[in-house]
Amino acid sequence: MKYRRVGNSGIKVSEIGLGSWLTYGTASEQAAADACISTAFDCGINFFDTANAYNRGAGEEAIGAALKPYSRSSYVLSTKVFFPMGDGPNDRGLSRKHIIEQCEASLKRLGVDYIDIYFCHRYDDQSPTEETLRALHDLVTQGKILYAGVSEWSATQITEAAGISKRLNLHPIISNQPIYNMFERYIENEVLKVSGEEGLGQIVFSPLAQGILTGKYKPGVQIPKNSRAANDSVNGVINSYLQENVLNCVQNLESVAQQLGISLAQLSLAWVLRQPGVSSALIGASRPEQIEENVKAVQVELHSDVIEEIETILKQVEGFAPLR
Numbered sequence: 001m002k003y004r005r006v007g008n009s010g011i012k013v014s015e016i017g018l019g020s021w022l023t024y025g026t027a028s029e030q031a032a033a034d035a036c037i038s039t040a041f042d043c044g045i046n047f048f049d050t051a052n053a054y055n056r057g058a059g060e061e062a063i064g065a066a067l068k069p070y071s072r073s074s075y076v077l078s079t080k081v082f083f084p085m086g087d088g089p090n091d092r093g094l095s096r097k098h099i100i101e102q103c104e105a106s107l108k109r110l111g112v113d114y115i116d117i118y119f120c121h122r123y124d125d126q127s128p129t130e131e132t133l134r135a136l137h138d139l140v141t142q143g144k145i146l147y148a149g150v151s152e153w154s155a156t157q158i159t160e161a162a163g164i165s166k167r168l169n170l171h172p173i174i175s176n177q178p179i180y181n182m183f184e185r186y187i188e189n190e191v192l193k194v195s196g197e198e199g200l201g202q203i204v205f206s207p208l209a210q211g212i213l214t215g216k217y218k219p220g221v222q223i224p225k226n227s228r229a230a231n232d233s234v235n236g237v238i239n240s241y242l243q244e245n246v247l248n249c250v251q252n253l254e255s256v257a258q259q260l261g262i263s264l265a266q267l268s269l270a271w272v273l274r275q276p277g278v279s280s281a282l283i284g285a286s287r288p289e290q291i292e293e294n295v296k297a298v299q300v301e302l303h304s305d306v307i308e309e310i311e312t313i314l315k316q317v318e319g320f321a322p323l324r
Contacts (some may be wrong), residue, residue: 003294004201006151009148009174011116011117013076015298016298017281018040018291019205020050020063022053028065036288039292041074045281048077049073050063050079051081051119051121067110070086072185077112077116078119081094082121082124093124095135100138103115103145117147118136130164130168131171136171139169148172149177151205152175158191162200172199176200176203178191178202178205179260182209182253183205183241183314187202206266208285212246214265215250215265217241217242220250241322245317262300263293265294270298278315281297
């Protein structure tokens with residue numbers, strides 16, 4: 001395993017991290033979470049990500065239970081706040097009230113004394129950014145979180161937050177958590193540049209496009225029965241990728257991977273990690289062998305000719321926009 005600093009902070013995370021979206025507490029049992037986290041530790045992964053909104057806290061509970069046997073100092077744990085956790089008007093967003101209350105609830109569900117990185121799951125246009133940043137600053141000062149981050153914030157929103165933190169001498173945001181894969185590349189336009197200037201590292205989710213970039217889905221072939229795309233409770237995002245031009249593109253990318261003697265998943269993760277602004281790529285796994293395969297991506301170096309070939313293939317899906 002290799003490790004990278006998160007932005008300008010001193011904390012280091014494994015280049016491959018393990019996430020729990022659509023995985024633990026929803027589509028798989030606790031035994032699977034335990035087995036996957038055990039394998040992750042064996043492979044050198046030290047970064048584990050979840051969110052309070054993942055199955056209304058069940059994702060945090062599953063991750064917390066699986067991490068319980070391990071020394072707290074041996075791993076970096078992140079969770080998030082923003083999405084509704086109840087039916088009340090204050091049970092969502094980034095108000096001081098919701099942030100403070102949900103941090104306490106997450107600590108209890110996770111069974112830990114502190115959260116390493118606490119992410120604002122989305123931007124909240126109903127709460128003043130200064131209020132949000134002051135609440136995060138106070139949580140850092142209290143030792144309940146060590147660092148703060150954001151997720152899917154625009155370049156303008158990141159710039160605004162960084163400016164407020166500097167002006168008020170608040171603890172800075174150290175990370176942005178955006179979607180980033182071969183098909184969804186919006187962060188390359190402005191977010192990467194602004195984040196670099198403001199000291200934020202990218203911890204990216206869905207680097208394998210919800211499994212599309214593993215090659216399991218083929219054009220003109222029925223969806224595998226045990227795949228996420230066949231599960232009506234979690235397949236909304238995945239199905240947006242199931243377009244003929246996307247699947248044809250995946251076939252061509254798989255040929256590139258075969259020529260290099262690696263899997264398509266390893267090629268796709270190495271492509272994401274080629275970006276110096278990326279601190280870690282979050283994978284999801286329901287089986288330990290998926291982790292063992294994916295972590296090999298950190299040893300893959302993509303030379304310029306391979307990257308150019310990939311770019312040529314990706315022109316087939318130029319302008320692709322998944323349904324959200």
